[in-house]
Amino acid sequence: xxxxKLFDYISxxxxxxxxxxxxxxxxxxxxxxxxxxxxxxxxxxxxxxxLVGIALALAMTLVLSNVVRSVFVYMKFKIHGFEKRHVPLxxxxxxxxxxxxxxxxxxxxxxILKDVVILIATLLYLKFxxxxxxxxxxxxxxxxxxxxxx
Numbered sequence: 001x002x003x004x005k006l007f008d009y010i011s012x013x014x015x016x017x018x019x020x021x022x023x024x025x026x027x028x029x030x031x032x033x034x035x036x037x038x039x040x041x042x043x044x045x046x047x048x049x050x051l052v053g054i055a056l057a058l059a060m061t062l063v064l065s066n067v068v069r070s071v072f073v074y075m076k077f078k079i080h081g082f083e084k085r086h087v088p089l090x091x092x093x094x095x096x097x098x099x100x101x102x103x104x105x106x107x108x109x110x111x112i113l114k115d116v117v118i119l120i121a122t123l124l125y126l127k128f129x130x131x132x133x134x135x136x137x138x139x140x141x142x143x144x145x146x147x148x149x150x
Contacts, residue, residue, distance in 0.1 A: 002027035007063045012081035023076060032063050092125050 038061040045053030102108040130136045140146045
């Protein structure tokens with residue numbers, strides 16, 4: 001579910017753009033179709049995966065709905081929320097996700113080591129690539145981390 005919500009946050013405000021345009025009916029019809037799709041998907045996934053099946057259905061529905069809305073907004077209004085400078089950020093996110101999903105034995109040592117690697121990689125990425133200037137300014141105000149960003 002977290003990946004679905006993350007994709008929801010990344011893809012922006014496409015539902016709001018559509019709602020405040022002449023194509024506002026699209027959200028109603030698409031929402032009904034999306035609900036039917038999610039119920040059908042959950043029905044099949046619950047038998048196989050139980051409670052995790054519900055989470056998978058929600059994640060898949062969130063990703064699908066945001067992709068469809070993003071494509072719709074781009075086709076109708078020729079706008080999208082991504083720029084070329086987002087490509088390194090998306091690649092970095094994919095690398096961090098791959099590190100987080102590496103199948104290691106679950107011990108305190110491996111868990112802490114993996115978390116430390118992710119934290120250091122994230123701080124170094126923010127130091128050298130700074131995807132958001134406002135975020136870097138906020139990090140400069142933190143007592144321990146701020147010295148890294150000066």
